[in-house]
Amino acid sequence: MSVIGKAALLGGGVIGGGWAARLLLNGIDVVLFDPDPQAARKMGEVMTNARRAFADLIPEGRPSEGRLTITADLAEAVSGATFIQESAPERLELKQNLFAEVDALAPEDALICSSTSGLLPTELQAKMKRPERLLVAHPFNPVYLLPLVELVGGEKTAPEAIERAKTLYVSLGMKPLHVRREIEAFIADRLMEALWREALWLVKDGIASAEEIDDAIRYGCGLRWAQMGTFQVFNIAGGEAGMRHFMAQFGPALKWPWTKLMDVPEMTEELIERIAEQTDAQAGGRSFRELERIRDENLVAIMQALEPKDWGAGAVLKQYRAQLRGDKT
Amino acid sequence: MSVIGKAALLGGGVIGGGWAARLLLNGIDVVLFDPDPQAARKMGEVMTNARRAFADLIPEGRPSEGRLTITADLAEAVSGATFIQESAPERLELKQNLFAEVDALAPEDALICSSTSGLLPTELQAKMKRPERLLVAHPFNPVYLLPLVELVGGEKTAPEAIERAKTLYVSLGMKPLHVRREIEAFIADRLMEALWREALWLVKDGIASAEEIDDAIRYGCGLRWAQMGTFQVFNIAGGEAGMRHFMAQFGPALKWPWTKLMDVPEMTEELIERIAEQTDAQAGGRSFRELERIRDENLVAIMQALEPKDWGAGAVLKQYRAQLRGDKT
Numbered sequence: 001m002s003v004i005g006k007a008a009l010l011g012g013g014v015i016g017g018g019w020a021a022r023l024l025l026n027g028i029d030v031v032l033f034d035p036d037p038q039a040a041r042k043m044g045e046v047m048t049n050a051r052r053a054f055a056d057l058i059p060e061g062r063p064s065e066g067r068l069t070i071t072a073d074l075a076e077a078v079s080g081a082t083f084i085q086e087s088a089p090e091r092l093e094l095k096q097n098l099f100a101e102v103d104a105l106a107p108e109d110a111l112i113c114s115s116t117s118g119l120l121p122t123e124l125q126a127k128m129k130r131p132e133r134l135l136v137a138h139p140f141n142p143v144y145l146l147p148l149v150e151l152v153g154g155e156k157t158a159p160e161a162i163e164r165a166k167t168l169y170v171s172l173g174m175k176p177l178h179v180r181r182e183i184e185a186f187i188a189d190r191l192m193e194a195l196w197r198e199a200l201w202l203v204k205d206g207i208a209s210a211e212e213i214d215d216a217i218r219y220g221c222g223l224r225w226a227q228m229g230t231f232q233v234f235n236i237a238g239g240e241a242g243m244r245h246f247m248a249q250f251g252p253a254l255k256w257p258w259t260k261l262m263d264v265p266e267m268t269e270e271l272i273e274r275i276a277e278q279t280d281a282q283a284g285g286r287s288f289r290e291l292e293r294i295r296d297e298n299l300v301a302i303m304q305a306l307e308p309k310d311w312g313a314g315a316v317l318k319q320y321r322a323q324l325r326g327d328k329t
Numbered sequence: 330m331s332v333i334g335k336a337a338l339l340g341g342g343v344i345g346g347g348w349a350a351r352l353l354l355n356g357i358d359v360v361l362f363d364p365d366p367q368a369a370r371k372m373g374e375v376m377t378n379a380r381r382a383f384a385d386l387i388p389e390g391r392p393s394e395g396r397l398t399i400t401a402d403l404a405e406a407v408s409g410a411t412f413i414q415e416s417a418p419e420r421l422e423l424k425q426n427l428f429a430e431v432d433a434l435a436p437e438d439a440l441i442c443s444s445t446s447g448l449l450p451t452e453l454q455a456k457m458k459r460p461e462r463l464l465v466a467h468p469f470n471p472v473y474l475l476p477l478v479e480l481v482g483g484e485k486t487a488p489e490a491i492e493r494a495k496t497l498y499v500s501l502g503m504k505p506l507h508v509r510r511e512i513e514a515f516i517a518d519r520l521m522e523a524l525w526r527e528a529l530w531l532v533k534d535g536i537a538s539a540e541e542i543d544d545a546i547r548y549g550c551g552l553r554w555a556q557m558g559t560f561q562v563f564n565i566a567g568g569e570a571g572m573r574h575f576m577a578q579f580g581p582a583l584k585w586p587w588t589k590l591m592d593v594p595e596m597t598e599e600l601i602e603r604i605a606e607q608t609d610a611q612a613g614g615r616s617f618r619e620l621e622r623i624r625d626e627n628l629v630a631i632m633q634a635l636e637p638k639d640w641g642a643g644a645v646l647k648q649y650r651a652q653l654r655g656d657k658t
Contacts, residue, residue: 013568014566014568140549140550140553141565141566146548146549146552146553147548147549148544148545148548148549150545175544175548177541177544177545177548179536179537179541180536180537181535181536181537183536187531187536187537187541187542187545188545188546188549188550190527190531191524191527191528191542191545191546191550192550192559193527194523194524194526194527195520195523195524195559196559196563197523198519198520198522198523199520199559199560202516202519206510207508207509207510207512207516208508208509208510208516210560210561211560212506212508212516213516213520213558213559213560214557214558214559214560214561215477215504215506215558216477216479216506216516216517216520216558217517217520217554217558217559218554218555218556218557218558218641218642219475219476219477219504219506219641219642219645220469220475220476220477220517221469221517221520221521221554222551222554222555222556222558223475223555223628223631223632223642224469224475224624224628225546225547225550225551225554225555226547226551226552226554226555226631227547227551227624227627227628227631228543228547228624228627229542229543229544229545229546229547229551230521230524230525230528230542230543230546231528231539231540231542231543231604231607231608231611232539232543232608232611232612232620233624234525234608235608235611235612235617235620236470236617236620236621236624237343237470239342239343239617242605242608242609242617243601243604243605243608243609244601244605247601247604247605248601272572272573272576272577275560275572275576276571276572276573276576278560279560279561279563279564279571279572280571280572282560282561282564283561283564288564288565288568288569288571291561291564291565292565294638294640295553295556295557295562295565297638298556298557298635298638298640298641299552299553299556301634301635301637301638302552302555302556302631302634302635303552304634305630305631305633305634306627306630306631308630309623309626309627309630311623311627312547312548312627313547313548313552316548
């Protein structure tokens, strides 16, 4: 029996659609609140890719798919829900008002999570009568495959809500990471943005193209990041003397004027156009859905490759598969 | 027949040792110049791990190993060499003087490459009589597994030297990336440093531990970076409207005060100690060599997983395997 009864999702964009797919593929019924008349078509496309990826990931013993309902009526969506995941546009006031409404409409004991990639839970819960059950649960695209979900509580979030969320996301095959201090953009997005900003400078200054930068990542450091992150990789790079040696040797380099850390590149039309042209060229005429499929196949292959090693995302997958087996017996 | 006759390596540290392993495992004889009395012991340990990883990567049809000679005599090392790779400490004057000596001692047509992770080739070639044959060829740890090598020419580097280096590194199963404009730290290290600097801030400010930061990478974005880099991933994240939409939506976030971009954290003893303690805890009592083995096994598994997809590092591996087969028939 799942820890989730009825799931209500607010918003069916790239992230909300990904949540819907993960829940449905885990056999959970989903009511999706989305006023967009295109919502059903978009969800259908997401599910086509997600179903294929999930079947590759878990060839045997998958739960039977949950039932999807799409509605433009918020009260209908959250009525009777035990778990609510919001993935609306990133505007504070919009989200605050949405949570105030949901707070009044949903059952008292429903857990309410926001997919925001940067807004603070303390601000998100400001207009709620029962703010203790709200937290941020920030996932990563594609939500139906990547294990990470960052959990961030606000000043009024109850510790029990965090614990409940941990259990819930683990039951969906995910890896919850509790971000212990409330900070804008949390952990992963700050790291991604630091990398992205430097990458934008390299394109703007004509040092490298989008493709060259992607190659510099995926043929080198990206393969290390995927399984060990950055600290443990540098720990090993320090050789026998480990991290202390590494920091002594490479720490000072941070003071050299290597990276464009003092400013943010101006997002001119010209820069946006240059990058869009370069990424189009890189995509080589493949459609968005085709690229998505390639990405998903690669993610599945990497996670499965790490599974026998019981390492990183492979360890999460191994545990998830055991859970699914347990659910059947 | 290899494009490399005799290879001379200057310096047998983590990088130089990794080069030695890649060359030896490709059947090439190596003379290693290293005055360190511990050089033979260290090389023995590197080869133990590298041999295992390479046997996992290429279970069948490996070339027979080349012969390793270690010498403290520079003239002996470079005499008759067709290819010279320098991996000495990162001090400009030391490298300049080394290259001036090598320039005089080595055969006129020897290709000379530097493993520097940041110094400019124009400066490295300053004291050479035949600077046209020097370039930077910057590899990534572990050199015997990761495909990427950044090639950077200086003002006096001949275009033919770059072309010759490309052929040479491809023959070793690598992916040369020509960095078209000379810039400190090239491409990959700038990206890694941007990420690393942000990570250091997060630890310094007590937001997250080294392990939590590594988890935020390896369970999420790291899995995407390993196969697509950053631009193509964001292109997909933009949904049907692609990169233009993504930039319009997320570009402005770069102007928010999310990341600590204005300064560099002070590398106090306390910060170094905190990070070293956290990475030690994360390592869970595993030795450096043990961690290295785990990392290598994971890298092999990821590259092999991508090979049937003919994608990224998997495509390089596929081509390399075909080359090795071709060499045998």
